[in-house]
Amino acid sequence: QVQLVESGGGLVQAGGSLRLSCAASGRAISSFAMAWFRQAPGKERELGAAISWNGGRTYYVDSVKGRFTISRDNAKNTVYLQMNSLKPEDTAVYYCAGRPYTMATMVSEYEYWGQGTQVTVSS
Numbered sequence: 082q083v084q085l086v087e088s089g090g091g092l093v094q095a096g097g098s099l100r101l102s103c104a105a106s107g108r109a110i111s112s113f114a115m116a117w118f119r120q121a122p123g124k125e126r127e128l129g130a131a132i133s134w135n136g137g138r139t140y141y142v143d144s145v146k147g148r149f150t151i152s153r154d155n156a157k158n159t160v161y162l163q164m165n166s167l168k169p170e171d172t173a174v175y176y177c178a179g180r181p182y183t184m185a186t187m188v189s190e191y192e193y194w195g196q197g198t199q200v201t202v203s204s
Contacts, residue, residue, distance in 0.1 A: 082161055083107045083193045085177045090198030097202070101162040103177030103195060111135075111155040116186040116191060117162045118175035119200075126176065130162060131184045140184060144170075167202045174199050 089101040101117070116131035130151035131140045139151055150163040162176060165203065175198050179190035
């Protein structure tokens with residue numbers, strides 16, 4: 082079992098930046114694909130970005146491409162999401178998620194989840 086804890090959320094103005102962190106404990110996540118999902122008020126949870134076990138491959142949904150960067154430091158057992166040029170539509174609870182080996186895009190494919198961190202972007 083892996084425990085995931087997100088941090089770094091907060092209130093920022095449009096155009097600003099935040100860096101989210103996901104600290105894992107319980108076991109190493111070096112063999113896990115990891116992802117950041119987000120859930121806006123009244124909407125379903127959706128994928129924002131994913132990263133392969135060794136960081137060699139990343140995936141971004143179109144709405145965040147060029148603005149968000151997912152990265153990982155397996156030595157620190159931590160995953161990051163650098164968010165730049167934030168927009169009000171980025172407002173959501175952001176969740177860290179993990180699954181063994183292979184990247185995936187659906188909520189149901191991930192078995193390890195954090196509790197989420199709130200990101201609010203004002204105009």
